[in-house]
Amino acid sequence: MKHIIFILIIVIASSCSDKKKSDLLILDKSVSLKCIEYDNELIMPNPLSIELIDNSLYLFQPQGEDAALIVDKNNGKIKGTWGKRGNGPGEFTYPLFWGENPKEKQIYLYDMNRFILRSYTYHHLSNKSDLVIKNEVKLKPNTVALRYATVLDNGNIIASCIYNQESPLLLMNNNLDSINSFGDIPDKDHKSIDLRSYWGTLSSFQNKFVFAMAELGYIVCYEQNKNEIIKKWEHYLEKPIYKGNALNEKLLKRGFSNVKMTNNYIFCVYSGKKWDSPNMDVHPETILVFNHQGKLLKNFHLDRRIGKIVVSSDEKTIYAISLEPEISIIRYEIENYL
Numbered sequence: 001m002k003h004i005i006f007i008l009i010i011v012i013a014s015s016c017s018d019k020k021k022s023d024l025l026i027l028d029k030s031v032s033l034k035c036i037e038y039d040n041e042l043i044m045p046n047p048l049s050i051e052l053i054d055n056s057l058y059l060f061q062p063q064g065e066d067a068a069l070i071v072d073k074n075n076g077k078i079k080g081t082w083g084k085r086g087n088g089p090g091e092f093t094y095p096l097f098w099g100e101n102p103k104e105k106q107i108y109l110y111d112m113n114r115f116i117l118r119s120y121t122y123h124h125l126s127n128k129s130d131l132v133i134k135n136e137v138k139l140k141p142n143t144v145a146l147r148y149a150t151v152l153d154n155g156n157i158i159a160s161c162i163y164n165q166e167s168p169l170l171l172m173n174n175n176l177d178s179i180n181s182f183g184d185i186p187d188k189d190h191k192s193i194d195l196r197s198y199w200g201t202l203s204s205f206q207n208k209f210v211f212a213m214a215e216l217g218y219i220v221c222y223e224q225n226k227n228e229i230i231k232k233w234e235h236y237l238e239k240p241i242y243k244g245n246a247l248n249e250k251l252l253k254r255g256f257s258n259v260k261m262t263n264n265y266i267f268c269v270y271s272g273k274k275w276d277s278p279n280m281d282v283h284p285e286t287i288l289v290f291n292h293q294g295k296l297l298k299n300f301h302l303d304r305r306i307g308k309i310v311v312s313s314d315e316k317t318i319y320a321i322s323l324e325p326e327i328s329i330i331r332y333e334i335e336n337y338l
Contacts, residue, residue, distance in 0.1 A: 003291060025217075025235040030286070030301035031337060035322065035330040036119040036209050038076025043068060047307045049097045049258075050319060053131075054108060054122045057310070057319060057329065060095045060109075061085065067092045073312075073319065076329055080144055082131055086262040090133065099204060106134065106150045115139035115146075117176060139176045146170070149207055150202040152224060158209050160199045161310050166191045166271070168198040169211060171229065182229060185210075185218060185240055192245035203261040208232070208292065212256035212268050219268060221294060232295030237272065258283055258308045262315050264338065265297070266290040269309055283307070283323050289338065298337055304330060 047059040047069075056079060057071040068085025082093045096106040098117065110117045116138050120131040139146070149159035156179075157172040166180040185198055200213040208223040217237025223230050238257075241248045256269035261267075267287045273281060283305035289298040307321035316335040322328045 004211070024239070025237050025296065027050065027237075027288070027299050028296065030299045032303070033287075033300045033332045033334070034303050035320070035332055036180075037328070037330055040076040040078075041074070042078065042328055043067070044327055045319055046307055046323065048095065050099050050310045050321055051107075051327070052310050052312065053100065058097075058319075059329075060097060062094065064090070067095050070124050070191070071329060073331075079095070089332065090118075091197060094146060098149045099155065101151070106161075107131065110146070110149065112147060115141075122254070137174070137176050138177060144178065148201045152204055152207045152209065154207055157205070158211075158222075158224075159201055160202060160211070162195050162199050164193050165195065166193060168200070168213075170194050171224075171274040175321070180229075184220070184234070185213065185216070186241075186245065190242045190245045194245065198258065199245035199261050203259045203266070205261045205263060205292070208261070210259055210261050210266050212259035214255050214257060215249065216252060217255045217270065217272060219259070219290075221266070235294065235296075239269075253280060253296065260309060260311050261292075262311050262313075264291065265311075265315060266292065267309060267318065269310055287318065298333075298334075300337075302331075302332070306330075313319070 019244055045063055048059050048062050059069040059074050060105045065085060066081040067085055070079045072079050089187055092111045093113040094111055096110045096112055098110050100107045106119055106121050108119050118136045119134045121134050122131050124230040126220040143164035144161050144165055147162050149157050151157050155174045159168045159170045159172060161168055167183040169183040171179045179292050183326045193288060197215055200211050202209055202211050207272045210221045212219045220234040223232055223233045241251045247300060254273050256268050256270050258269040269284045269285045270286045270288050285302045285305055290296055304322045307323055309320045311318055317335060318332040320330050322330045
């Protein structure tokens with residue numbers, strides 16, 4: 001393993017993020033979106049994520065034999081499968097998508113249960129893509145527990161840490177060596193190495209990235225510039241309320257279940273519902289769209305409760321996992337709204 005030079009990362013808050021936590025983001029009047037359904041029925045569990053890889057939809061699976069289903073984005077038909085679930089070489093037990101480098105035609109998948117990060121290149125073959133493994137790295141034992149993450153263009157990784165750090169975000173190199181942890185929630189009076197209350201999803205464009213918290217309506221945007229991590233902006237939809245060193249779920253609403261950063265926009269799947277809401281009522285029906293400067297552009301109200309999303313490269317279509325009346329893929333055409 002290469003010698004690692006640890007650098008001091010200075011987290012700088014820019015002037016646009018100097019707002020007090022009492023300055024809450026007020027949502028504009030919502031715009032209703034009606035989904036387009038596919039004629040082809042898919043029988044599957046709720047995927048861990050839906051991703052666009054080489055113009056096909058990949059649905060990464062939490063159970064079953066296959067690591068992913070490959071679906072034609074135009075007609076919703078299954079084109080094939082990819083990978084295997086299991087504990088064998090090259091297999092996955094819980095495949096989490098950590099991002100893509102389109103220029104290098106490379107994606108990153110992390111097995112949360114096996115602590116393994118693999119990178120793959122994709123090569124177009126006939127009617128589907130073939131992911132070819134390029135590298136595999138294992139997280140050192142007894143260090144940190146990670147969930148979602150995003151890989152920046154510079155090769156560094158920003159991860160959502162759920163245990164063994166005092167801050168929820170962790171900067172790592174491509175060998176999964178920790179460089180620096182950062183993040184403003186929890187505050188200094190509620191620090192703990194148990195961060196299960198503060199996890200969230202991440203997405204990036206070049207070396208700019210966003211973190212959307214799951215258990216609180218909080219989203220923040222940073223950029224890594226040389227040896228600095230610069231906070232560009234942040235939004236609170238409600239103030240954090242603590243119970244001990246965790247968030248008090250009984251007094252808060254659910255936050256963001258997914259975030260996607262594209263060339264020009266940030267798409268956020270937002271719940272905003274009480275934690276004790278019955279069953280399906282807790283699932284999101286809202287997608288908030290920001291520009292890279294943090295301005296809220298659209299508050300979309302959906303006709304379905306959804307899970308994960310992915311956005312087309314031309315930013316005209318949102319593909320989503322519908323959770324009702326059964327698990328399926330739907331799409332929303334948004335060209336006329338942005």
